[in-house]
Amino acid sequence: xxxxxxxxxxxxxxxxxxxxxxxxxxxxxxxxxxxxxxxxxxxxxxxxxxxxxxxxxxxxxxxxxxxxxxxxxxxxxxxxxxxxxxxxxxxxxxxxxxxxxxxxxxxxxxxxxxxxxxxxxxxxxxxxxxxxxxxxxxxxxxxxxxxxxxxxxxxxxxxxxxxxxxxx
Amino acid sequence: xxxxxxxxxxxxxxxxxxxxxxxxxxxxxxxxxxxxxxxxxxxxxxxxxxxxxxxxxxxxxxxxxxxxxxxxxxxxxxxxxxxxxxxxxxxxxxxxxxxxxxxxxxxxxxxxxxxxxxxxxxxxxxxxxxxxxxxxxxxxxxxxxxxxxxxxxxxxxxxxxxxxxxxxxxxxxxxxxxxxxxxxxxxxxxxxxxxxxxxxxxxxxxxxxxxxxxxxxxxxxxxxxxxxxxxxxxxxxxxxxxxxxxxxxxxxxxxxxxxxxxxxxxxxxxxxxxxxxxxxxxxxxxxxxxxxxxxxxxxxxxxxxxxxxxxxxxxxxxxxxxxxxxxxxxxxxxxxxxxxxxxxxxxxxxxxxx
Ligand SMILES: [Zn+2]
Ligand SMILES: [Zn+2]
Numbered sequence: 001x002x003x004x005x006x007x008x009x010x011x012x013x014x015x016x017x018x019x020x021x022x023x024x025x026x027x028x029x030x031x032x033x034x035x036x037x038x039x040x041x042x043x044x045x046x047x048x049x050x051x052x053x054x055x056x057x058x059x060x061x062x063x064x065x066x067x068x069x070x071x072x073x074x075x076x077x078x079x080x081x082x083x084x085x086x087x088x089x090x091x092x093x094x095x096x097x098x099x100x101x102x103x104x105x106x107x108x109x110x111x112x113x114x115x116x117x118x119x120x121x122x123x124x125x126x127x128x129x130x131x132x133x134x135x136x137x138x139x140x141x142x143x144x145x146x147x148x149x150x151x152x153x154x155x156x157x158x159x160x161x162x163x164x165x166x167x168x
Numbered sequence: 169x170x171x172x173x174x175x176x177x178x179x180x181x182x183x184x185x186x187x188x189x190x191x192x193x194x195x196x197x198x199x200x201x202x203x204x205x206x207x208x209x210x211x212x213x214x215x216x217x218x219x220x221x222x223x224x225x226x227x228x229x230x231x232x233x234x235x236x237x238x239x240x241x242x243x244x245x246x247x248x249x250x251x252x253x254x255x256x257x258x259x260x261x262x263x264x265x266x267x268x269x270x271x272x273x274x275x276x277x278x279x280x281x282x283x284x285x286x287x288x289x290x291x292x293x294x295x296x297x298x299x300x301x302x303x304x305x306x307x308x309x310x311x312x313x314x315x316x317x318x319x320x321x322x323x324x325x326x327x328x329x330x331x332x333x334x335x336x337x338x339x340x341x342x343x344x345x346x347x348x349x350x351x352x353x354x355x356x357x358x359x360x361x362x363x364x365x366x367x368x369x370x371x372x373x374x375x376x377x378x379x380x381x382x383x384x385x386x387x388x389x390x391x392x393x394x395x396x397x398x399x400x401x402x403x404x405x406x407x408x409x410x411x412x413x414x415x416x417x418x419x420x421x422x423x424x425x426x427x428x429x430x431x432x433x434x435x436x437x438x439x440x441x442x443x444x445x446x447x448x449x450x451x452x453x454x455x456x457x458x459x460x461x462x463x464x465x466x467x468x469x470x471x472x473x474x475x476x477x478x479x480x481x482x483x484x485x486x487x488x489x490x491x492x493x494x495x496x497x498x499x500x501x502x503x504x505x506x507x508x509x510x511x512x513x514x515x516x517x518x519x520x521x522x
Contacts, residue, residue: 076207077208078211089208089290089336090334091207091208091210091211092207092325093202093325093327093333096327096330106337107330107337107398113399114329114330115329115399116330116331116342116398117400117401118331118341118344118400118401118402119331119342119401119402120326121324121326122316122319123323
């Protein structure tokens with residue numbers, strides 16, 4: 001794939017941004033990505049960036065075997081992973097989903113694992129539970145449809161509707 | 169109104185005398201929570217910041233469980249910088265929160281200061297419970313009541329896998345930071361603190377000085393807290409800290425008893441000199457005062473001195489900090505004026521000690 005801007009160099013940076021709910025992806029070469037601004041990148045020296053980063057976030061730049069660098073921006077707060085590494089802070093709850101993959105080693109380094117086993121809020125927790133059941137029902141619906149058990153499928157569909165209205 | 173009482177009172181809950189408080193001064197439980205659909209405080213613009221503040225304020229106007237002991241909302245627009253520094257010196261809000269000029273900062277305080285919730289510090293809500301002595305379980309229970317109340321009215325940012333979502337990844341999961349404030353003079357005098365603190369690190373605990381400085385703690389006061397917030401239940405975190413604390417307390421007690429016998433004269437000399445300086449100094453800075461008051465405190469604990477209650481010493485340590493001095497005098501002071509005022513207050517408070 002070639003850079004969308006100059007159409008000459010291979011695209012090395014894949015920018016995913018969300019504007020008003022629309023996902024916009026751009027594929028750029030390093031120079032054009034740098035020109036677009038808001039994003040510090042020095043193609044000549046891959047080791048200059050880690051110096052800027054907060055020590056608790058690992059340096060995946062230097063050791064990343066994949067030269068393709070995806071730059072995503074969180075729709076909830078506008079932060080990208082470089083911002084997070086620089087400040088050591090996430091910007092909103094959605095960051096945890098958007099940067100789940102990037103955060104994984106950091107969480108493991110800090111906590112030794114990345115799975116909460118403590119308190120669940122009764123409200124949020126209810127939803128967590130409902131969502132789990134909903135996923136379960138959707139799987140069963142698919143199974144019922146696949147095996148042409150339409151009566152059963154209709155029943156499950158009603159359950160799903162009821163549950164979705166509870167979640168809304 | 170609670171906030172006025174707390175600002176003007178020499179005492180808040182954690183300073184009270186509690187059985188066995190000679191070594192563990194206080195216990196703190198802190199829960200970090202955020203609201204579901206707003207960016208974390210660092211990324212809040214004016215509009216979203218006020219939205220957050222209004223939601224929390226509205227919740228405080230609803231009927232609360234009696235156990236919370238009358239929590240009241242105070243916005244930073246009602247608290248000037250001196251008031252906020254006073255709250256920080258009483259350990260009710262963080263120094264960062266006190267200094268922040270955020271127009272959407274606030275604090276929710278109850279009547280006796282056992283519950284204080286910072287609004288829009290690093291997270292939308294930081295629920296804190298501060299109790300005297302070693303009371304982690306009781307502190308967690310009270311913090312839970314506050315958490316349950318807030319959670320019944322506000323939707324929290326919670327993820328099935330990551331738990332309570334926080335601005336800093338070091339708090340995510342339970343959002344729980346449990347800590348104890350320890351007074352460890354015998355350990356310090358016998359040069360054992362660094363060794364013990366190193367072991368504590370391996371047990372998943374972090375140690376800092378009283379006001380957040382490094383391990384060179386002023387006045388032999390240390391704050392110990394859990395390092396990780398994810399992968400353990402809240403009870404496990406509290407129990408673990410409780411167990412480590414009990415071991416340290418035991419160690420400190422053994423050392424104190426040995427010193428009392430093996431270093432009788434050295435100990436009495438140290439304590440006596442400290443009292444002498446405090447009684448006669450006309451100019452004293454914060455660090456020197458804390459160091460000498462630590463010696464006096466040890467003297468009281470070991471029965472070498474008498475004539476003051478532990479709660480009065482707790483109050484004294486707080487009342488000689490800069491914002492408290494300034495409020496007391498009701499005017500701005502330079503460092504020298506503060507050091508003179510500090511010496512006066514100490515002499516007034518310790519005159520009964522023999
Ligand atoms: Zn290009
Ligand atoms: Zn975000």
